[in-house]
Amino acid sequence: MSLVELKGVVKRFGTNTVLDDVSMNVERGEIIAVIGRSGSGKSTMLRCINGLEPVQGGTVVVDGETVSAPGADLRALRQRVGIVFQSYNLFPHLSVEKNITLAPRVVKGIDPGTARELALGVLRRVGLAEKIDAYPDQLSGGQQQRVAIARSLAMQPKLMLFDEITSALDPELTGEVLKVLEQVAAEGMTMILVTHEMGFARRVATRVVFMHQGRIWEEGGAREVLEKPRTPELATFLDAVLH
Amino acid sequence: MIREFAAIDVYYLLLAARWTLALTALAFVGGGLFGIVVALMRVSPFMPLRALGAAYVNVVQGIPLLGWLFVFFFGLPILAGVQVSSWVAATIAFSFYAGAFLGEIWRGCLQAIPRQQWEAGAALGLGFGEQLRHVIVPQAVRVAIPPTVGFLVQLIKNTSLGAVIGFVELTREGQLTNAATYRPFTVYIAVAAIYFAMCFPLTQLSRRLERRLRVAR
Amino acid sequence: MNYRFNFRDIWAQTDFILEGILVTLALTVVTMLSGLVIGTLGAAARVHGPRWLSTMVAAYVEVIRNTPLIVQLFLVFFGLPSAGIRLDAMTASMIALGINLGAYSTEIIRAGLEAIPRTQVEAGRCLGLSGVQVFRHVVLFPAIKVIYPALSSQFVLLMLATSVVSQISAPDLFHVASIIQSRTFRDFEIYAVVSGIYLALALAMKLGFAAIHHLAFGRR
Numbered sequence: 001m002s003l004v005e006l007k008g009v010v011k012r013f014g015t016n017t018v019l020d021d022v023s024m025n026v027e028r029g030e031i032i033a034v035i036g037r038s039g040s041g042k043s044t045m046l047r048c049i050n051g052l053e054p055v056q057g058g059t060v061v062v063d064g065e066t067v068s069a070p071g072a073d074l075r076a077l078r079q080r081v082g083i084v085f086q087s088y089n090l091f092p093h094l095s096v097e098k099n100i101t102l103a104p105r106v107v108k109g110i111d112p113g114t115a116r117e118l119a120l121g122v123l124r125r126v127g128l129a130e131k132i133d134a135y136p137d138q139l140s141g142g143q144q145q146r147v148a149i150a151r152s153l154a155m156q157p158k159l160m161l162f163d164e165i166t167s168a169l170d171p172e173l174t175g176e177v178l179k180v181l182e183q184v185a186a187e188g189m190t191m192i193l194v195t196h197e198m199g200f201a202r203r204v205a206t207r208v209v210f211m212h213q214g215r216i217w218e219e220g221g222a223r224e225v226l227e228k229p230r231t232p233e234l235a236t237f238l239d240a241v242l243h
Numbered sequence: 244m245i246r247e248f249a250a251i252d253v254y255y256l257l258l259a260a261r262w263t264l265a266l267t268a269l270a271f272v273g274g275g276l277f278g279i280v281v282a283l284m285r286v287s288p289f290m291p292l293r294a295l296g297a298a299y300v301n302v303v304q305g306i307p308l309l310g311w312l313f314v315f316f317f318g319l320p321i322l323a324g325v326q327v328s329s330w331v332a333a334t335i336a337f338s339f340y341a342g343a344f345l346g347e348i349w350r351g352c353l354q355a356i357p358r359q360q361w362e363a364g365a366a367l368g369l370g371f372g373e374q375l376r377h378v379i380v381p382q383a384v385r386v387a388i389p390p391t392v393g394f395l396v397q398l399i400k401n402t403s404l405g406a407v408i409g410f411v412e413l414t415r416e417g418q419l420t421n422a423a424t425y426r427p428f429t430v431y432i433a434v435a436a437i438y439f440a441m442c443f444p445l446t447q448l449s450r451r452l453e454r455r456l457r458v459a460r
Numbered sequence: 461m462n463y464r465f466n467f468r469d470i471w472a473q474t475d476f477i478l479e480g481i482l483v484t485l486a487l488t489v490v491t492m493l494s495g496l497v498i499g500t501l502g503a504a505a506r507v508h509g510p511r512w513l514s515t516m517v518a519a520y521v522e523v524i525r526n527t528p529l530i531v532q533l534f535l536v537f538f539g540l541p542s543a544g545i546r547l548d549a550m551t552a553s554m555i556a557l558g559i560n561l562g563a564y565s566t567e568i569i570r571a572g573l574e575a576i577p578r579t580q581v582e583a584g585r586c587l588g589l590s591g592v593q594v595f596r597h598v599v600l601f602p603a604i605k606v607i608y609p610a611l612s613s614q615f616v617l618l619m620l621a622t623s624v625v626s627q628i629s630a631p632d633l634f635h636v637a638s639i640i641q642s643r644t645f646r647d648f649e650i651y652a653v654v655s656g657i658y659l660a661l662a663l664a665m666k667l668g669f670a671a672i673h674h675l676a677f678g679r680r
Contacts, residue, residue: 403528426542427541438531442526
């Protein structure tokens with residue numbers, strides 16, 4: 001059984017159809033890069049996967065849990081599915097440690113001592129162990145985003161979703177975040193990334209999905225999708241983005 | 244017999260100001276309790292709770308404070324079956340009234356916290372109550388302090404109407420002093436000055452807190 | 461609860477109640493107008509006036525906003541006669557309410573004027589518009605849009621606050637209530653009914669202001 005199964009998903013905002021019959025399967029260990037113009041539905045699709053957005057048609061099944069069903073236990077699911085946002089969304093009133101240990105302590109009941117060890121562990125993986133007691137407003141954008149990644153990793157998810165996490169960063173800070181992503185990928189995490197970083201997609205992704213007007217327009221291995229576009233829409237998009 | 248307005252009268256006015264502050268404190272605590280409940284009701288995911296909270300606020304804010312004072316003053320004895328002192332009537336009426344305003348202020352502060360903070364909490368698996376407790380309320384409290392201090396000023400001024408139901412605070416004491424000395428201008432200037440001395444520092448504090456909050460964001 | 465509610469005595473006084481409503485509304489309208497005038501002048505003084513005038517207006521606003529309305533009312537009605545100015549209850553009410561609303565309006569209008577970014581005014585000037593033209597076309601309409609919600613809420617608050625003039629026996633709705641109380645001894649009922657009337661008036665005012673807002677500022 002696939003880790004993520006989207007079947008005929010339809011999502012509307014009012015009269016605007018943002019996702020128009022989207023079907024996709026994601027297996028364990030895959031790294032999926034989702035690309036496309038703004039408004040193509042990529043972020044919405046991501047947010048449907050962990051239930052942040054309800055769907056009007058089709059089904060979303062993640063790790064055996066039918067997310068799209070009315071009685072779905074989203075809280076339990078979200079402990080297994082991590083998400084990192086474009087605007088990091090760190091909790092400004094909590095230190096880095098507290099940001100990371102909040103969910104493990106409150107939701108999983110881990111004691112503070114073990115939680116701090118856990119926090120140090122994930123911070124080492126993102127290269128920020130020394131910032132454990134700092135506050136978000138003392139960190140750069142790239143550092144905040146890495147803490148956000150660490151925060152999600154601390155819950156030991158099976159799947160991680162990344163919603164354009166480098167788009168809000170200054171160019172020189174993007175590199176450090178991408179390096180962390182490559183490392184998380186190398187550790188075997190299943191990842192779905194909505195991204196504009198084509199170089200990263202070609203290097204790291206096992207599959208690239210191109211979305212256009214709410215549909216999956218093309219998908220396949222990174223090299224073939226990015227170098228041999230089969231549809232004019234993808235060709236135009238790559239042309240605009242890559243030069 | 245008319246007597247002269249003397250320093251002793253100012254002293255009595257100051258003593259009466261104590262009751263103004265006491266009533267304000269009681270109303271603030273009582274109103275605070277009502278206010279927390281109302282604010283939480285208005286941001287809850289349950290429609291009936293939200294509607295009830297909204298009804299409470301709109302009804303309370305749509306009736307003059309004098310109206311509420313008299314409704315409680317004459318209504319409480321009917322409910323309780325026994326005479327109610329002006330202290331009790333005033334405290335309950337002011338708490339009830341303040342609760343609506345504090346509830347509105349605090350609701351605004353809760354809603355001022357960006358949606359992404361709720362999402363970040365939810366995405367980590369926190370439930371509604373946990374999100375409120377660990378993520379939203381701590382941030383909202385910081386934002387709430389300046390307008391809450393500003394509301395204290397309103398509350399102090401509002402207690403002046405307690406005089407109308409016989410509660411002896413600063414304004415009532417002023418009326419009594421005026422009856423004894425027939426010096427309305429002097430008496431009420433003194434009364435106004437004492438209110439100003441109580442309110443103005445709080446107004447300034449509220450402004451300073453708000454400036455500091457804006458700088459910090 | 462042994463109390464027997466009796467509203468019939470109150471329905472018998474409907475004409476009297478109506479008079480009270482009219483007085484309350486009249487006071488509200490007159491005060492809104494005078495408050496607007498004072499507020500506009502005060503805001504202009506604060507934003508564009510010379511230093512000494514701005515400070516005086518600021519002082520006026522601070523004094524009014526940090527003292528209770530009822531005390532201001534007593535000062536005008538009971539205090540002024542000491543200086544030789546004797547006023548009837550209605551006139552004193554209008555003066556006290558006007559001065560009070562004027563202070564709050566000054567602040568609201570000032571905030572509205574200051575909300576227009578300087579860059580807008582510069583742009584207008586660079587297009588060749590004169591100062592007055594800039595004010596009229598660039599500042600006024602957006603400023604009114606900003607001011608409108610705060611000012612209309614203040615007006616509703618004002619209508620409710622007019623109840624305080626009952627304490628100097630001005631014949632407003634609340635004073636009518638106390639007279640009916642002394643005639644019928646139906647304490648709770650009369651104040652409950654009158655409170656309900658205020659609530660209806662407040663609702664009507666809010667709806668009216670919302671309608672005007674929609675007409676004036678609705679989607680073009």
